[in-house]
Amino acid sequence: MSLLQEVWQAVKAIGTGMATVHKRVYEDAPTEFYPYVKPDLPPVSVQSLALVENEDGSERCIVCLQCERACPAQVITIERHRNPEGKGFLIDRFDIDLVNCMYCAACVEACPVSSIVTIQDFEMSTYDLQTLKADIDFLHEQARRARQWYSPKFGVELRTEDGRIEKAPPEMQPGGLAELLKPAEEVDS
Amino acid sequence: MSTMSLEPVRGRTDEMIVNMGPQHPATHGVLRVVLGLEGERITRAVPHIGYLHRNHEKIEEARSYPQVIAYTDRMDYVSGTQNELPFVLAVEDMLGIEVPDRAKKIRTMFFELYRLASHLVWMGTAMLDLGAISPFLYTFWDREIILGIVEKTAGARMLPNYYTFGGVRRDVHPDFFKDTADFLDHMERRMVDYEHLVLESPVVHARTIGVGVLSKERAIARGVSGPVLRASGVAYDVRKAFPYDAYPDVEFEIPTSPDGDTYARFWVRFQEMYQSIRILRQLVELTPKTGPHKGKAPARIKPPAGERYRAVENSRGELGVLVVSDGTDKPYRVKHRGAAFSNLQIVPDLFVGAKFSDSIAILSSLDPVFGEIDR
Structure with missing residues (x-):
């Protein structure tokens, strides 16, 4: 594999990775701010x-x-x-x-x-x-x-x-x- | 000195003995491997287990049959209800309990949901071992949804104690089928991202292709099972070979790869996730929305004297249990055949000759869970 191809592969991989991260930035976070927001547990939950x-x-x-x-x-x-x-x-x-x-x-x-x-x-x-x-x-x-x-x-x-x-x-x-x-x-x- | 530890060879000054674990973050728990290193190459490897030993099999001899189910959960804590099934199946066989068709399908749905959850944890931690942090955050995000679905019905997230003799403990939540269908839509979108981040990444290619090759003959001789065996080209799956519960009713394939290297094991687990989604899609359609969730089981579980071995295909391979009954309400002996335990036997084979940094990638491709290995 030539050097140019390797460089192109690396750039492409970083690009796909960053695109995925970028997509997730605008999604709702799955986490809760726990002490301030209490989780809504189902009634069968055994705590x-x-x-x-x-x-x-x-x-x-x-x-x-x-x-x-x-x-x-x-x-x-x-x-x-x-x-x-x-x-x-x-x-x-x-x-x-x-x-x-x-x-x-x-x-x-x-x-x-x-x-x-x-x-x-x-x-x-x-x-x-x-x-x-x-x-x-x-x-x-x-x-x-x-x-x-x-x-x-x-x-x-x-x-x-x-x-x-x-x-x-x-x-x-x-x-x-x-x-x-x-x-x-x-x-x- | 014990025969288990590595002793320096007299006159060899170029070999360095390194102790990896039991507190190493990349050993997925409390595995300790004593490595003989020659520069970067591993010349000898001796794994030590038992740091998480909790005496499961002996405790289970002193508990009644329904109580044992709660203990089996604690073995492979990543895959929840999958551990309960072999014991439940074995006792049902001994007593001749009939399981309603709907209960079988619900059990299979939970089984496959936990396979997805377990493979998501594997993907996140394996990528963490290779140095990527964001896949770990994304896979745990998706796993959270699965655990939420399970909690709504079973009351707990990781150790639900949900299966029982003759079916499942309680009927599924009214939203269960809708939640699962929504999750599968979400998961199919996410799988595209994971393909980009994991399978198509040049970094993963460089770290895994041709690393830790396990030949077909060696895999069979060492008794490995599950994705590790199928990545070496053996199409053995308990779900097809000895079908249980609702698996005869659904269509799925057994992905195999002839390569046997670390990348093949990554690839096979990925394809298994696609097959799990396929099975769940069929079961969401097939399972009746109402009906019995539990068959008739006697109030006091007292199997007749005898023994029974049943195995299931859990996320890591063949998880079997041998139950020996002496006719009382407590089992005489419960022997677990752990999939992760058997898969760990190839660690010395694969480590010797590999580079030190590759040993981390090889170990994460075996997906060990120490709750089950040490029991």
Whole structure:
């Protein structure tokens, strides 16, 4: 290959490269200015876990230990005792070690009453790992702070301004649930 | 001294022993290679692995079958759900679970989306190793879109834990098919740019053509698979040889190249991306928009005593799993056959005789992922 050809090849390669870069300059950036702009996460996104209480403050969890059995990382520890008046069990201890949790949401799949849910709060960085060894108060507080959460049984639920819990409208529900909740005539058409 | 490390030869003063890695930025993780150098030429190479060992196979013996799926995700963290499939297929075979047709197609769509994501990461990092920075930024831009599509349905981006026995965990998001079709349009435009930046670049030609030639016989003898094997001229693909899920329903080709050099491995991965786009286009049309996403599976997974090997073609080659059951709810043994692990065996072959700077290009053309190699 002659020197002229080599020079021409180099110029052409630089030209194509610069043309591509130039094209991208005017496209919308895929990045977000994070601390100022919060990302819009889909409702199923698994960022953290929370333990939801009923509207009247009573416990939704029935202490069936399904989540403890389903957990692959074995980070859930539950202790319970039989309810002296009435039936069922009462919680003595409900700990999730969020440091070793791998956020697979197997516990959320297993929960029969949608008590343990996934929330979109991902800002959990801390200087001390011990603060992420969550006990029941921590998990309740996570749920009180959350505006919406997801569980496969109940779908997306919202917390309204006055503290009530209601089911999100069908267009917010992901996956097959949206199909289920649609009015019958819409599915037929 | 252990037999694994390189010892200086008595009386040879012209050979220098250099330790590359485990913290070297071009080793794609924590590979350590001890190199004997004679000037610029590599005379000996001994790779060391195991810096990311997490004892996957032993942990999986102590977990029930549904729990193991979450662990398989963590092997090849670049290609997400692809790792779950061989284990799920093996257990489905042992239990005789029927998978609905729609679930098979959804699984295949996720499989191919992750192949595109994985090849995009490879392209970016391989070009980074050759000294080009902007392709890395562009490929991660496109990968972000794929991960967004996956997150909308599965809830996580890299480790979604989405496949389950009998289908997938939850139905796809209503926008899934539209998002995928939009992404494929976008990706086809981008592929033209990548061809210009990578395959047609004279710098890439100079760095890769004729570098690290792997002959057909050597490739078969060393047991490599995937794009590395196909770049040496062997048309072996698990998707065609032992079809699984929805691959019998779609048309695609197996790109092969007779050259076996680093450029051939780049070229084959590029053609695979085109084939992935082609498969996804067909599946967007073929997959029913509504229907069952999960077949009937027993509540307690207890396969009968016996063993089963299933393999899939993931982004790096044949990813297999041997599941041995003793009839309880925990596997007796889970053995993973890692594609990247087997492909790494040719590193001493390819490195010896190459120049030191070429070793970086050769290593990036093998596309190792150390989560899977060290397991």
